[in-house]
Amino acid sequence: MNITKENIDALNAVVKVDIVAEDYQEKVASVLKEHRKKATVPGFRPGHVPMGLIQKQYGQSVKVDEVNKLMQESLNNFLVEEKLDILGNPIPKTDGEFNWDSESFTFEFELGLAPEFSVDLGASKVQKYNIVANDELIDKEVENLQIRLGNKIDQEAVVDNSTIEGVFKNEASEIESKATFTLEDLKIDTKQFVGAKVGDVLNLKTKDLFKDTAKLATSLGLDADKAKDLDIEVAFTVQAINYTEAAEINQEFFDKIFGEGVVTSKDELRTKIKEDAENQFAQQGDQHLLNAITENLIEGTSFDLPKDFLIKWLGTSGEKPLTEEEATAEYEKSEKGLRYQLIEGKVMADNDIKVDFQELKDYAIGFIRQQMAQYGQNNPEDKELEDIAMRVLQNQEEAKRLQSQLISSKMLNLYKEKITFDEKEVTYEEFVKEIYQ
Secondary structure (H helix, E strand, O other): OEEEEEEEEOOEEEEEEEEOHHHHHHHHHHHHHHHHHHOOOOOOOOOOOOHHHHHHHHHHHHHHHHHHHHHHHHHHHHHHHOOOOEEEEEEEOOOOOOOOOOOOEEEEEEEEEOOOOOOOHHHOEEEEEEEEOOHHHHHHHHHHHHHHOOEEEEOOEOOOOOEEEEEEEEOOOOEEEEEEEEHHHEOOOHHHOOOOEOOOEEEEEOOOOEOOHHHHHHHHOOOHHHHHOOOOEEEEEEEEEEEEEOOOOOHHHHHHHHOOOOOOOHHHHHHHHHHHHHHHHHHHHHHHHHHHHHHHHHHHOOOOOOHHHHHHHHHHHOOOOOOHHHHHHHHHHHHHHHHHHHHHHHHHHHOOOOOOHHHHHHHHHHHHHHHHHHOOOOOOOHHHHHHHHHHHHOOHHHHHHHHHHHHHHHHHHHHHHHOEEEEEEEEHHHHHHHHHO
16 A cells, blocks of 8 residues: 655645555455354355355445545544644545446545644734723612612502513514513603503503613513514503612621621722622623734734635535535635634644643533532532533533633633733723724
8 A cells, every 4th residue: 555645735735545455355355254154145054155155245345345444544644644734624536437346446635734824922912901890880789789689669650760560462473571670771751651550551662662672672572683673562561560779788788798797898898899890891801802812813814725625625524515605605704713723723832732631620610610609509519519520521512612711711811921912991881882882
């Protein structure tokens, strides 16, 4: 057997695998002997069927199987031994009909080669937002906590401070959804609500009903896309009217929110709210930062890809073949992701960033600990955490997701060390306005 590689250019190559009879005959003979032992043919005792009959019945299919196995194994070993960094998978070259009656075979495969390039993290400059919780946000959160822990008091009729509970209904659109809202949530004139009592039915237009489309969607039991442009009339039946008397800010209030003795004064309350909010903001800021760095590296790192090969591979690699137009569209959709995948791999190799199983297990344990804490389980035993983590990691999709998160975390830490940032301090409202609007 002989394997050779011919470079077409820097990004494309053809591998040729030549197989002769001596390479597979011994294995084929061995397999046919096993078939003979098990074959059941009328007129012959088990194990005594003439080899000629076995050869005639099974010879061709066994030869095809063994040659294919040998070819695939040899190709895989060649790619590993030659340390070829390929994109996608080798594509068989077909030239007319293949003659399996021959004793010698030649297989050819097209390869798409990964480009050689360098990544200069020091050349990147990215906007980094440091999101702070200002006094206005802290004041609002204190008020929210007072309302959350306050006492509900029923009212006879709707007034400016009322919380209204009821059901939205439209039979034609199959809408029947319970909702709770305040007059502050509404975008329409609220006069038609003032004075309404339990049992009253109000006919309302959905267009511009609420200030927030998300509130409209949840109130009507619809997804956001469907609610966004909805313009129908709904009947709202008032079922309850109340207002919440704000809880008094005292030690009992502190203990209910943070646990006994953790916070003992209004100043400590505001400090704790600020810390918690800024920790949450930091996670959003980091996600935006990673996205910005990714875009910056894709735009700033130049290299070519074997485009024609990848389009051909995308057209043939799925369960259903794609047309050239479909494969080209798929390539254009996935090109950015592929470019960053190559850049990330290069940066990881250059900086010796790896993830071993112990690190992944520790990361999974930390993730599970956080999840359990959200449900009030703050002190799980180490053995319990490890058992759950091992069960989670046995799920390949879940293990892959956690590994991806861990790699992203390591990459972000590296980027923070290596990349120069234009840092800007903003409130959360300013961040949302600047980034998402």
